[in-house]
Amino acid sequence: MEERAIKEQVAWACRILAMGGHGDLTLGHVSRFHPETGYCFMKRKGLGLEEVTPEDVIIVDLDGQRVDGDGDVHLEAVLHTEVYKARPDVGAVVHTHPVYATALGSALARLEYVSHDAVLFPDGLGLFEGTAELITQPEEGQAVARALGSRRAVLMRNHGVLVVGKDVPWAVLAALTLERAVQIQFVASVLGPLKTIDPEMVAQMYPEKYRDSFFVQYWDYLIRKARRAGLGDGMPGASHR
Numbered sequence: 001m002e003e004r005a006i007k008e009q010v011a012w013a014c015r016i017l018a019m020g021g022h023g024d025l026t027l028g029h030v031s032r033f034h035p036e037t038g039y040c041f042m043k044r045k046g047l048g049l050e051e052v053t054p055e056d057v058i059i060v061d062l063d064g065q066r067v068d069g070d071g072d073v074h075l076e077a078v079l080h081t082e083v084y085k086a087r088p089d090v091g092a093v094v095h096t097h098p099v100y101a102t103a104l105g106s107a108l109a110r111l112e113y114v115s116h117d118a119v120l121f122p123d124g125l126g127l128f129e130g131t132a133e134l135i136t137q138p139e140e141g142q143a144v145a146r147a148l149g150s151r152r153a154v155l156m157r158n159h160g161v162l163v164v165g166k167d168v169p170w171a172v173l174a175a176l177t178l179e180r181a182v183q184i185q186f187v188a189s190v191l192g193p194l195k196t197i198d199p200e201m202v203a204q205m206y207p208e209k210y211r212d213s214f215f216v217q218y219w220d221y222l223i224r225k226a227r228r229a230g231l232g233d234g235m236p237g238a239s240h241r
């Protein structure tokens with residue numbers, strides 16, 4: 001992908017996440033790894049997720065130093081850089097503090113397979129319990145990456161979530177789906193004892209339910225939805241699909 005297209009995609013990712021309950025003041029960030037240069041394209045510090053334009057996506061090296069673009073690097077950039085170093089299969093990282101998934105990481109509870117949404121996480125969720133503070137040091141970022149392991153998401157105890165994908169649409173869809181899965185689990189647990197999907201059925205459902213071709217459609221839909229919700233200001237072009 002060209003640099004401009006990556007910046008636009010990261011800006012859309014931020015806006016779509018804001019629409020999906022991931023906003024928290026000017027906190028939370030999204031990045032895309034660019035294998036050709038070895039740099040990360042990352043939302044800059046100081047803006048709410050719904051405010052991010054392509055110009056607010058800065059280029060950061062894997063030491064967390066800004067190499068291009070205007071604005072400051074988020075204090076927790078090591079969350080992104082250390083995960084990219086540990087997971088060559090990961091092309092995009094989301095770190096946010098959504099209410100339901102953050103609450104799950106603040107309780108002695110785990111993700112239960114009570115919905116299609118939970119099935120997107122067939123290996124469960126990692127759990128990082130090293131500290132509840134901001135993650136600013138490389139060794140802390142490495143510890144979060146270890147807690148993530150080979151999974152799609154890790155709960156950061158009393159803090160938030162980190163979700164990864166092979167590209168921006170997968171990471172964003174996974175972050176939205178995680179929040180929805182926990183929301184459904186919460187509501188279900190209030191209604192009665194949980195009835196979970198059998199592990200064999202989870203394994204069977206996962207490849208049927210979550211396919212690349214579906215994600216392309218979901219991503220295009222989410223951009224249209226964001227525009228209709230008034231979140232298209234400052235973004236180039238109108239949806240052509």
Ligand SMILES: [Zn+2]
Pocket residue numbers: 027028076095096097134159160
């Ligand atoms: Zn955080």
